[in-house]
Amino acid sequence: MTDIFNAFYAQSGGVTAVINASACGVIETARTCTDKIGTVFAGKNGILGALKEELIDTSLESAQTIAALRYTPGGAFGSCRYRLPDSEESNTLYQRIIAVFKAHNIRYFFYNGGGDSMDTAHKIGLMSERLDYPVTCIGIPKTIDNDLAATDSCPGFGSAAKYIATSVKEAALDVISMQETSTKIFVMEVMGRNAGWLAASAALAMNNKSDAPHILLFPEVDFSRELFLARVEETVENCGYCVIVAAEGIRYADGTFLSASRSTDAFGNVQLGGTAPILARMIKDALGYKYHWCVADYLQRSARHLASTIDVEQAYAVGKSAVEIAIAGQNRVMTSVIREPEETFKWKTGSVPLEMVANVVMKLPDNFIATDGFHITDTCRAYLAPLIQGEDIPPFKDGVPDYALFKGTMAEKKLADFKF
């Protein structure tokens, strides 16, 4: 019995349509390893749950409730945007986390997040050794932005990509119908502050070269008003309409975000706001075309009803693998997805040192962006296409998806309150 330890699982940063599938993978796998892992505690609101000693006892949940995590979007236990201090040395926050782990016999820490979180997991691991209470720290990748290093893709991205490709395909059919007398321009804004993976995925809507979306705007490419407007005009002349997908993070050559810019509308009013309305207005003012725009925002990262089967499977697998490699003795690594170098798409899980992933942002590589900067290459398409395959449709009830709000029961506190 003495080498059975508890585990702590936490979700970090912006959630996705499939982060709970990773949680499901962790918990279901841990339940098959009762000779090694006792209870899996989940942090209420991510790492804050460890700091506040708010630990959800997942062992009290039925197998059915845990299975439902696989198809429920959002972060079942709560996530947070909370960055621990850069240095863990003698920092009371890191010490507190270890104290809570110790109080609850926790020796496994599974942290489901992005690059920042991998850095945190690494530091908690270091601190645990310094305090002579070694905790196995395993990262589990998650981000719709697909910008983590050392993994073929990030769970969460494939489903967001599928949502974007589907939505732009549908909206384009609408615009095609209306172009003769009304809307000629449609601008869709997608997430991606620093990397253009989501904007790139819109290209998967296309069957033919002339199909929408006609123009993709990436944070990796300096935005030029002149080149952009010329391309819009050319597209409308050739196709009758133009569909544009823009990452929220596009910026001018001087580094100014478009969304932070002051554009002046036809009435001389200064306008601040999202990237999509700014682009739409820019086109209207210069070329006179009638436009519509949309900002999908959270819809794109929570649209579990349109999840990619591959994405759900990978999300589950990186959670499952995290438990397996922890038990096998790996430490301070992140589970990853490895694409097999074969003609047909095959993948497996792997692991990489947390230090390789911490605080790195993977942008679109140059050979994924078309020479003119307005589209993707065939190489990029070949990379993206497998990630949106398959429809993993959740159960529906009364016309809407039958998602369960996870209530959870908190484990009894063993320590005094901690102020921070």
Add this chain to the structure above:
Amino acid sequence: MTDIFNAFYAQSGGVTAVINASACGVIETARTCTDKIGTVFAGKNGILGALKEELIDTSLESAQTIAALRYTPGGAFGSCRYRLPDSEESNTLYQRIIAVFKAHNIRYFFYNGGGDSMDTAHKIGLMSERLDYPVTCIGIPKTIDNDLAATDSCPGFGSAAKYIATSVKEAALDVISMQETSTKIFVMEVMGRNAGWLAASAALAMNNKSDAPHILLFPEVDFSRELFLARVEETVENCGYCVIVAAEGIRYADGTFLSASRSTDAFGNVQLGGTAPILARMIKDALGYKYHWCVADYLQRSARHLASTIDVEQAYAVGKSAVEIAIAGQNRVMTSVIREPEETFKWKTGSVPLEMVANVVMKLPDNFIATDGFHITDTCRAYLAPLIQGEDIPPFKDGVPDYALFKGTMAEKKLADFKF
């Protein structure tokens, strides 16, 4: 042979996820009535197709192509925003339409649109009699806004409603995860310039009274900044977060649209734009909560991947019925949906005089809006719930819906060009 006449079908105004299902109903039914109806011509870009004599010959399309219309969003033949003059008397445009009908032996006119279009169909019918070339004019209801009179619901609405309810349910799970340290407010803007049906449908996301969406804003209710902000604050205090769904057409008591208002942001800059960002900023300025907002725009009316089975069936049925009642001798009527007065939801098609529908906007009745103006009543919920039932999922290929762009072949022109 002499009493076999051709038919003209046209799509009008903003398209929907299921308007092509109505087209499918018209064409498939006409193909079973070869003793009455010859060729079904579809107007290229709606009524413009009649004016320009641009008639798509649907008889050249395979049964398979026509069947695919049932699951393809947008307007397959093109729609238009083009309003014929108010008076048809001695107007050359109406005369031209009749001349084109005559040249192509067309004696049936099926017009698939909203209130304006029913008016147009009515006037074309009158003109055809005046010119002694009587054309049977049948309207087919379509609008995501659900604001047509004399029909239980409008095909297109149910699918948009299902999209909105599903999307807000998913986005709310995201906000719930993030509320502790980040986003507390989510504002979703939906269509509805004059009627709040789509905003009302967001309530179908709820399982319990405390669930999102917490606040619905309708064009039917004067917007009060004070009452709104008080309700937002109260909701955040009680629930920890607040999800708001706002119709694009909400306005102050003096009639000014919020979207046309000038709100000043924290930096003193004047801001113009959609209703959602204006509301979000208003909350931030007054209460300080972190927010996200989305504007679904065309996505909500083209999301065929999330169509309601009932909506698709009704869309098909009102198209089918239009052909059947035309052959049976009805004229200048619109097909409609009639809800049976039974406990379990049942419906059938009916017909109503075009004059009853023309240019009427059906707003949310008073007893559908909660006393405080911020939500719907149980009566409204009972009305809405059946309309989003069932998932009519289109075929997928390579991870995205396999919609076909309808190409079509134009019938040879028989008349000289017409300038207008």
